[in-house]
Amino acid sequence: MSERLSEQAFNALTELGNIGAGNAxxxxxxxxxxxxTMSPPKVDIYxxxxxxxxxxxxxxxxxxxxxxxxxxxNAMILFVVGMEDAENLVKALMGDQIExxxxxxxxxxxxxxxxxxGSYVASLETxxxxxxxxxxPESCIDMAGAILxxxxxxxxKISDKALLINSQFKAGEKEVDGYIMMMSEVHSFDALLNKLxxxxxxx
Numbered sequence: 001m002s003e004r005l006s007e008q009a010f011n012a013l014t015e016l017g018n019i020g021a022g023n024a025x026x027x028x029x030x031x032x033x034x035x036x037t038m039s040p041p042k043v044d045i046y047x048x049x050x051x052x053x054x055x056x057x058x059x060x061x062x063x064x065x066x067x068x069x070x071x072x073x074n075a076m077i078l079f080v081v082g083m084e085d086a087e088n089l090v091k092a093l094m095g096d097q098i099e100x101x102x103x104x105x106x107x108x109x110x111x112x113x114x115x116x117x118g119s120y121v122a123s124l125e126t127x128x129x130x131x132x133x134x135x136x137p138e139s140c141i142d143m144a145g146a147i148l149x150x151x152x153x154x155x156x157k158i159s160d161k162a163l164l165i166n167s168q169f170k171a172g173e174k175e176v177d178g179y180i181m182m183m184s185e186v187h188s189f190d191a192l193l194n195k196l197x198x199x200x201x202x203x
Contacts (some may be wrong), residue, residue: 009198013043016123016196017165023119024167031115032093039168046164048152051144051181054164055080058145063106065113066150067137069121072130073192075184076151077121079113079137080144085176092171101141110139120165120180128195151183159186 021038028036052058063086069075081089090100090108098105114137121132140147151162165180184192 009193009196012127012196012198013045013163014040016120016127017041017043019123019126020116020120020165021167023122024116027115027119028112031111036089036092036112037170039170041168042166044164044166046162048148048156048160048162048183051148051162051164055144055148055179056082058143060144061141062144062147063109063139063141064147065110065117065137065139066147067114067117068135069132069182069184070134071132073132073184073188075182075188076154077117077134078147078151078179078181078183079116080147080179080181081109081176085178088174088176089169089171092174106139106141110137113137113139116167116178116180120182124192128192130192130195148181151181155183155185159184159189161186161189163189163192 018040021041025038028038046054055062060082062080062082065079067077069077086105086109087100089112090098090105093108093112094105100106100109117134117137121134124130125132163182167178167180169176169178
């Protein structure tokens with residue numbers, strides 16, 4: 001358990017992760033014929049300045065899929081995978097004949113991210129009673145620092161915390177790490193944590 005979280009906070013975030021992963025696994029199994037499964041994720045809260053290192057440093061090349069959340073929250077949610085993990089995902093889903101960084105490969109990862117983002121947004125709605133809507137995600141390949149700069153510029157002046165969900169997939173014989181990061185303005189983030197029964201989290 002994270003040293004920065006109380007047991008109550010840890011349990012609430014774990015429940016969020018498990019519900020989201022369960023929803024995502026169900027949707028992915030229907031779409032992909034059970035070619036992709038998800039393990040129970042690890043959920044924690046981090047400072048913005050910790051996120052780059054989690055992804056391998058600011059210069060690490062990653063694929064990011066970004067969506068904007070509106071409704072009762074003003075937030076951004078970002079799905080990130082490293083290059084090797086992106087390649088393993090595409091190979092497991094589409095075979096060796098498709099290059100992972102081709103238009104088809106990137107589109108496939110984007111669709112997986114869309115399902116996962118939607119599943120976690122739905123689980124947040126279920127647990128908090130908040131109403132949320134999310135935009136069609138946009139994909140790009142860049143350095144981790146550049147991809148993280150978009151939500152950090154948007155919210156960095158009014159918040160310094162991010163909800164991080166580390167999801168592990170089984171893609172064929174390969175283990176794949178994917179990260180879901182949610183960043184929002186501070187009053188939206190506080191409202192979310194309070195609805196989850198979590199209060200007074202300090203960095």
